[in-house]
Amino acid sequence: MEITNLFNLKNRVAVITGGGNGIGKASALILAQAGASVAVSDLKLPDAESVAEEIRQMGGKAIAVECNVGKDEDLVNLVERANAELGGIHILVNNVGVGGGGRENPFKIGVDKFVWVFELNVFSAWRLSQLCAPYMRDGGYGSIINITSMGSINKSPNMSAYAGSKAALNHMSANLAYDYGQYGIRVNCVGPGATKTAALASVLTPEIEAKMLAGTPIKRLGEVEDISGAVLYFAAPVSEWVSGQVLFVNGGGVQTLD
Amino acid sequence: MKKTELLNDLFSFDGRVIIITGGAGAIGSALAELLGNLGASVVITDINEERVKKVAAEIQEKTGNEMLGLVADSTDENQLRELVDKVVARFGKISGLVNNVGWGAATPIWGSDTDKMVKSYKLNTLSAYNLTKFCMPYLEKEENASVVFSNSRVGNTPSPEFIEYSTAKAALLNMARSMAVVGGPKVRFNTVLIGSVDNGESTLDAGFTVEMLQKINDSIVMKRRGFPADIAQGIMFLMSKAASWVTGVDLTLDGGGRYESKMPKSD
Ligand SMILES: NC(=O)c1ccc[n+]([C@@H]2O[C@H](COP(=O)([O-])OP(=O)(O)OC[C@H]3O[C@@H](n4cnc5c(N)ncnc54)[C@H](O)[C@@H]3O)[C@@H](O)[C@H]2O)c1
Ligand SMILES: NC(=O)c1ccc[n+]([C@@H]2O[C@H](COP(=O)([O-])OP(=O)(O)OC[C@H]3O[C@@H](n4cnc5c(N)ncnc54)[C@H](O)[C@@H]3O)[C@@H](O)[C@H]2O)c1
Numbered sequence: 001m002e003i004t005n006l007f008n009l010k011n012r013v014a015v016i017t018g019g020g021n022g023i024g025k026a027s028a029l030i031l032a033q034a035g036a037s038v039a040v041s042d043l044k045l046p047d048a049e050s051v052a053e054e055i056r057q058m059g060g061k062a063i064a065v066e067c068n069v070g071k072d073e074d075l076v077n078l079v080e081r082a083n084a085e086l087g088g089i090h091i092l093v094n095n096v097g098v099g100g101g102g103r104e105n106p107f108k109i110g111v112d113k114f115v116w117v118f119e120l121n122v123f124s125a126w127r128l129s130q131l132c133a134p135y136m137r138d139g140g141y142g143s144i145i146n147i148t149s150m151g152s153i154n155k156s157p158n159m160s161a162y163a164g165s166k167a168a169l170n171h172m173s174a175n176l177a178y179d180y181g182q183y184g185i186r187v188n189c190v191g192p193g194a195t196k197t198a199a200l201a202s203v204l205t206p207e208i209e210a211k212m213l214a215g216t217p218i219k220r221l222g223e224v225e226d227i228s229g230a231v232l233y234f235a236a237p238v239s240e241w242v243s244g245q246v247l248f249v250n251g252g253g254v255q256t257l258d
Numbered sequence: 259m260k261k262t263e264l265l266n267d268l269f270s271f272d273g274r275v276i277i278i279t280g281g282a283g284a285i286g287s288a289l290a291e292l293l294g295n296l297g298a299s300v301v302i303t304d305i306n307e308e309r310v311k312k313v314a315a316e317i318q319e320k321t322g323n324e325m326l327g328l329v330a331d332s333t334d335e336n337q338l339r340e341l342v343d344k345v346v347a348r349f350g351k352i353s354g355l356v357n358n359v360g361w362g363a364a365t366p367i368w369g370s371d372t373d374k375m376v377k378s379y380k381l382n383t384l385s386a387y388n389l390t391k392f393c394m395p396y397l398e399k400e401e402n403a404s405v406v407f408s409n410s411r412v413g414n415t416p417s418p419e420f421i422e423y424s425t426a427k428a429a430l431l432n433m434a435r436s437m438a439v440v441g442g443p444k445v446r447f448n449t450v451l452i453g454s455v456d457n458g459e460s461t462l463d464a465g466f467t468v469e470m471l472q473k474i475n476d477s478i479v480m481k482r483r484g485f486p487a488d489i490a491q492g493i494m495f496l497m498s499k500a501a502s503w504v505t506g507v508d509l510t511l512d513g514g515g516r517y518e519s520k521m522p523k524s525d
Contacts, residue, residue: 033262033264223503230501248507251442
């Protein structure tokens with residue numbers, strides 16, 4: 001492969017969920033840097049719109065779409081709009097994830113709460129993959145990237161819903177990698193360690209941070225760009241022979257909240 | 259930041275000096291060419307003098323970047339010490355190391371012996387331990403210094419037909435993880451677990467037949483064995499700035515693996 005093509009996503013269309021902030025935003029921006037047109041979706045339309053505008057400002061192409069990944073009609077609408085307005089779909093980043101703060105009481109967590117975590121973290125990723133795969137197959141290029149978590153392999157206190165859902169996401173991805181592989185579609189996961197986003201800020205204290213760093217060989221918490229770099233790797237032709245993998249980006253350690 | 263400037267920066271290897279062992283082989287030479295193209299000064303080392311000189315000269319010609327081909331037997335501790343001295347004398351620093359040397363022949367599980375087992379351990383495991391140890395004082399001085407290990411899928415799955423090679427690679431895997439724990443924050447250590455890659459004669463020497471290889475192609479999810487460049491690209495990513503918070507991981511590069519079921523077929 002020509003060296004300039006390794007990260008070239010020109011004429012590729014990427015769809016991102018929760019792209020208005022944090023890791024989703026950083027992923028949208030770096031894919032756009034690589035030349036992709038991006039459908040930035042989020043529960044919060046203004047946040048998605050400001051990311052899309054940032055992409056346009058740097059000369060890229062982007063649309064903002066309001067999408068609650070918990071609603072099937074929103075997922076269908078996102079895929080239809082991305083295809084119609086950007087011309088196909090080649091890359092999907094399932095980034096939305098809820099419940100990472102954990103701290104559930106195992107005796108009291110309600111069925112609704114548990115199901116809600118699985119619906120947003122697992123079901124939406126499966127459904128969007130199913131909706132996007134035909135476009136990827138027909139467009140001759142496909143890469144699905146699911147944002148999982150260290151929680152998917154760690155045993156963490158009071159986090160069975162989130163950790164269980166992320167573990168399910170890992171294994172579902174590995175299976176979809178088999179099923180979609182023959183159509184040239186790759187499926188991989190990126191697993192962030194504690195990364196400085198609004199989601200983390202809401203639960204982080206200086207004491208927790210100090211404890212996290214004590215268990216982390218690379219002495220800092222993650223930046224969103226650390227995670228989006230891995231997203232780019234899986235999205236781009238540079239990894240065209242890589243599928244079914246989980247790449248943890250965690251400074252070499254384990255960062256737990258409790 | 260202007261479009262693509264960011265990407266150029268993330269994947270630039272300008273000013274970095276990288277040693278690749280077994281560098282005259284398929285994967286090592288593909289990596290040397292890629293890193294050279296991205297701006298690195300690369301030192302390839304190999305036991306095969308003729309090939310290492312030839313490959314270095316060819317790549318230097320293609321990339322326009324300095325490429326040094328040095329002869330060293332990775333199983334000889336003294337030659338590795340001399341290698342490090344030579345690189346430091348020439349470039350003044352070492353910013354990255356790829357412990358890529360390795361090989362293993364098919365052996366029936368009860369057909370090995372002490373000599374063969376130890377020989378494999380020396381080539382596949384000890385070589386990486388020694389060279390990494392000798393490079394550490396220099397790596398620790400560099401920004402985003404990184405060590406990558408060329409490992410194999412036989413190193414983390416039962417592989418009775420490659421008992422010497424697979425056990426040595428399994429040891430290498432855990433060695434890399436251990437180094438990652440103590441190596442931070444200065445040096446990163448990561449492993450690539452390589453699936454079946456076309457490296458020409460070397461595979462045939464290891465006991466594969468053409469029929470076996472065709473079967474492997476068909477069974478892989480991506481419907482082909484890897485090119486050396488596929489592996490080089492994964493290693494390059496792990497060494498890049500984009501991966502500067504990545505350490506202690508094993509990244510499998512195997513074309514999505516093979517379709518396989520643990521259940522006996524019913525038909
Ligand atoms: N930040 C971390 O430390 C960390 C660690 C491990 C895993 N992760 C995972 O990374 C992913 C992104 O997390 P983040 O930290 O960037 O979060 P964030 O809170 O910074 O951003 C999440 C974005 O998703 C949007 N969103 C929330 N619910 C939504 C819904 N139902 N439908 C559509 N959009 C919705 C929000 O509006 C927001 O823009 C999640 O899957 C999370 O589990 C994060
Ligand atoms: N090709 C594959 O399918 C595959 C699969 C899994 C893992 N790997 C691993 O990838 C690495 C590179 O493999 P490759 O396919 O490029 O192999 P290769 O056989 O093409 O190259 C290996 C090189 O190492 C050199 N070498 C052998 N013994 C040496 C010694 N004692 N000291 C110095 N150099 C020595 C050889 O001369 C050769 O140039 C190895 O560690 C191998 O175990 C390869």
